[in-house]
Amino acid sequence: MLAVIATGGKQYLVKNGEVLKIEKLEVVAGDKVNFDKVLLMADDDGSNAKVGTPYLDGVKVEANVVRQGKNRTLRVEKFKRKVRYHKVHGQRQRFTEVKFA
Numbered sequence: 001m002l003a004v005i006a007t008g009g010k011q012y013l014v015k016n017g018e019v020l021k022i023e024k025l026e027v028v029a030g031d032k033v034n035f036d037k038v039l040l041m042a043d044d045d046g047s048n049a050k051v052g053t054p055y056l057d058g059v060k061v062e063a064n065v066v067r068q069g070k071n072r073t074l075r076v077e078k079f080k081r082k083v084r085y086h087k088v089h090g091q092r093q094r095f096t097e098v099k100f101a
Contacts, residue, residue, distance in 0.1 A: 003061050004040040011039065014100050019066060024094040027065050033098060035061045063098040070094050 003014050008023025027033055038059045042049035050056060070092040078087045 002040075002042045002044060002046065003038055005035040005061055006037040006039060006055075007035055014061065014063075015044070016100060019097060019099045021071075021095045021097050023096070024068070025065075025096045027096065029065050029067050031065045033063050033065060035063065061100065063100045066097040066099050068094070068096055 001016050005012055005014060007025075010023070012020060012022065014020060025033060036055075036059075038052065038056045038061055039054060040049060040051050041056060041059055050059075052059075071094075073090045073092050076089045076091065078089075079085070
């Protein structure tokens with residue numbers, strides 16, 4: 001099964017058994033999550049595709065939450081030459097890792 005789901009302001013192409021990092025969800029590891037914003041559903045070879053307008057009615061994609069975590073540190077640096085100004089800021093984006101069933 002192939003599906004295109006929308007979550008966290010992004011769209012993802014997902015398959016059975018695939019592990020994916022998505023924007024952080026307020027769930028605990030081991031829980032099940034249902035994604036009801038499904039834009040497209042098809043077989044593994046791409047045939048028998050159903051396209052929603054914008055979402056398919058009554059279709060849900062289920063996934064198991066593997067873990068919650070943080071990505072690597074992303075460094076943002078502000079710099080102005082000739083005035084001896086620079087500022088470094090780091091950020092670690094939080095994510096939820098899910099495995100699709």
